[in-house]
Amino acid sequence: MNVHNLMEDVVIKAVNTLYDRVKGENVTWLTCDCENCRLDTVSYVLNRIPPKYVVSGRGVTHNVEYLASSQLLADIDSLALEGMRTVSSTKRPFHTENREDCTIQANGNKTKPAYNFFTFMGVVLDGNTFEPVTNAKITLKLNGKPAEMVDKTWSNPFNLVPSTKGVYSFWVKSIPAKKSGEREFFNFSIEIEADGYSESVYHFEVPIMSEDSVRQTLDSTYTLKMKDLVIFKK
Ligand SMILES: [Zn+2]
Incomplete structure (x- = not known):
């Protein structure tokens, strides 16, 4: 069975839109806008909103925004901005060295009990x-x-x-x-x-x-x- 969280689509779109907008404004706090930073921001938001699961392929429409209330969309935007700031301000541990520090908790001890x-x-x-x-x-x-x-x-x-x-x-x-x-x-x-x-x-x-x-x-x-x-x- 393959399940999919519809909120992913909504959040990915919101985060990309926000990154593109902020980047266009040349704000000083935005230290990086690579794919990894964007994905970290997407995770940041998804970890804070309730998921909406569907079984993949079951009549999912392209336009999923209707699932989200305008209040939820506004909250997603403000969480995305908060996430972006967090990711930008913690750039060093996030990915200048090894990305594994960022997405995954293992610091070289993956195979230890x-x-x-x-x-x-x-x-x-x-x-x-x-x-x-x-x-x-x-x-x-x-x-x-x-x-x-x-x-x-x-x-x-x-x-x-x-x-x-x-x-x-x-x-x-x-x-x-x-x-x-x-x-x-x-x-x-x-x-x-x-x-x-x-x-x-x-x-x-x-x-x-x-x-x-x-x-x-x-x-x-x-x-x-x-x-x-x-x-x-x-
Ligand atoms: Zn980055």
Whole structure:
């Protein structure tokens, strides 16, 4: 089965349009606009908006923009600009040396055993209305410290924006293991700060079996859907 995230098409188009426009204006902060930088920006945006999957070839029309509300399109543009700035300002680790540092977490330890994490994905809801919370800062901690993400296209803390309907996601960088096949429990917590709401902290423990190498690709079967996190107004 081949599934496709329709948002990819929308985001790729938006990012390319934005790059071309900004490049035309000769802004100083745009340090590079190569294909790799553009793809990093596309990932940055896709990691922050809800996907829309279809089975490939099933009557997908060319014009997918109609799937996205104008609010979502506006948010995609502002996320694209934010992503572009992030990618431009972190150009060095991104690709002047080895591109592998950028897209992939492995720094020469690809074949060493590692604890690979799921992507964590979940929703933050208002405890009174059960509507998604649209502005909040979400921090994922591992053993009490902010967890390191696989690369710069994922961020921790994660800031919610209105059209993402309270959805957040994290992909934690792999941790080296002594050997494969060993089970370890990892203690995570998610802290949520939002204006007008009481600060909330959720704790959870994840058992991970070490594998013989660092996971390189994102696979949708490797997403852990978190229970809904509910926060309350002060
Ligand atoms: Zn570049």
